[in-house]
Amino acid sequence: MYQSGKFQPWVVLMRVGRVAACALWWVAGSVSAQSTDAQARLKESATNPALAQTLATLGRKAAAVCANCHGEGGTSALPTVPNLAAQNPAYLLEQMGQFADGRRKNEFMQGMIKAMKVDERAGVAMYYGAQKLALPVPVHSPLVDQGKALYARNCFRCHGTDGLGSEAFARIAGQQAGYVTQTLKRYRTGSGPRVNELMAANTKQLSDGDIQALAAYLASLR
Numbered sequence: 001m002y003q004s005g006k007f008q009p010w011v012v013l014m015r016v017g018r019v020a021a022c023a024l025w026w027v028a029g030s031v032s033a034q035s036t037d038a039q040a041r042l043k044e045s046a047t048n049p050a051l052a053q054t055l056a057t058l059g060r061k062a063a064a065v066c067a068n069c070h071g072e073g074g075t076s077a078l079p080t081v082p083n084l085a086a087q088n089p090a091y092l093l094e095q096m097g098q099f100a101d102g103r104r105k106n107e108f109m110q111g112m113i114k115a116m117k118v119d120e121r122a123g124v125a126m127y128y129g130a131q132k133l134a135l136p137v138p139v140h141s142p143l144v145d146q147g148k149a150l151y152a153r154n155c156f157r158c159h160g161t162d163g164l165g166s167e168a169f170a171r172i173a174g175q176q177a178g179y180v181t182q183t184l185k186r187y188r189t190g191s192g193p194r195v196n197e198l199m200a201a202n203t204k205q206l207s208d209g210d211i212q213a214l215a216a217y218l219a220s221l222r
């Protein structure tokens with residue numbers, strides 16, 4: 001029977017649980033709101049030169065940290081770290097949002113992106129979108145030709161005939177082969193650090209050899 005004044009641990013637990021759930025909901029909400037806001041700020045900067053200037057300055061500053069892994073100007077020197085140079089800014093912001101709210105799982109990236117302000121996120125996406133990829137002259141091989149044939153079956157529908165992507169889809173031309181291999185295998189698994197329905201459907205037929213060929217082909221595109 002309920003007696004007021006008596007310590008009731010389950011009531012306390014329920015209350016704590018509810019508060020924690022609310023806090024989580026609030027944090028998740030504000031984090032994804034931040035990435036939506038960053039997209040809006042980026043759009044606004046197209047018609048607001050003063051804002052574009054502010055974002056450019058913030059972006060260049062923030063990129064000094066990113067350069068440690070993503071390379072100077074966003075061309076990565078590490079095979080499993082993606083290039084950010086010449087990537088579509090809207091896609092970059094979408095992925096930063098996914099890291100921040102944990103849909104795309106990487107603890108380091110999550111902590112870093114969560115610590116960035118809305119305008120820093122918008123600025124850094126704008127900065128990388130404006131950089132050129134600084135890659136060596138590509139090497140052609142039978143593996144590259146095999147990847148080209150696989151690409152032409154399907155991938156071009158979303159990523160474009162040259163892999164340059166669009167507002168909605170990632171640029172994958174020139175992307176690091178090791179990173180592409182790892183990413184396609186993750187999508188194919190359909191669970192784990194990176195999940196996407198469209199990409200799960202488009203990778204489930206691929207063998208490891210197909211993935212290796214696709215990665216070689218994409219890395220050879222400029």
Ligand code: HEC
Pocket residue numbers: 062063065066067068069070080081082083084092093095096105106108109112124170193
């Ligand atoms: C310590 C190394 C490190 C630093 C510093 C770093 N990143 Fe990353 N970043 C990674 C790795 C590794 C991945 C790939 C993660 C994965 O797919 O699991 C990644 C992925 C990304 C992606 C996804 C790219 C894509 O093609 O999907 C974005 C966007 C990104 N980082 C932005 C940034 C920004 C902006 C900064 C600086 C503020 C930054 N990163 C700093 C290691 C780093």
Ligand code: HEC
Pocket residue numbers: 082151154155156157158159168169170171172175180183184194195196198199202203214
């Ligand atoms: C129906 C549209 C569609 C098709 C077809 C498609 N993709 Fe994708 N792809 C996407 C979307 C959407 C994403 C971003 C998903 C996310 O947020 O993780 C993506 C992401 C990727 C990425 C990660 C890019 C990065 O920078 O991390 C790679 C690599 C990729 N796709 C390669 C391919 C290849 C190779 C094929 C063909 C076998 C293909 N895609 C077919 C829609 C598509």
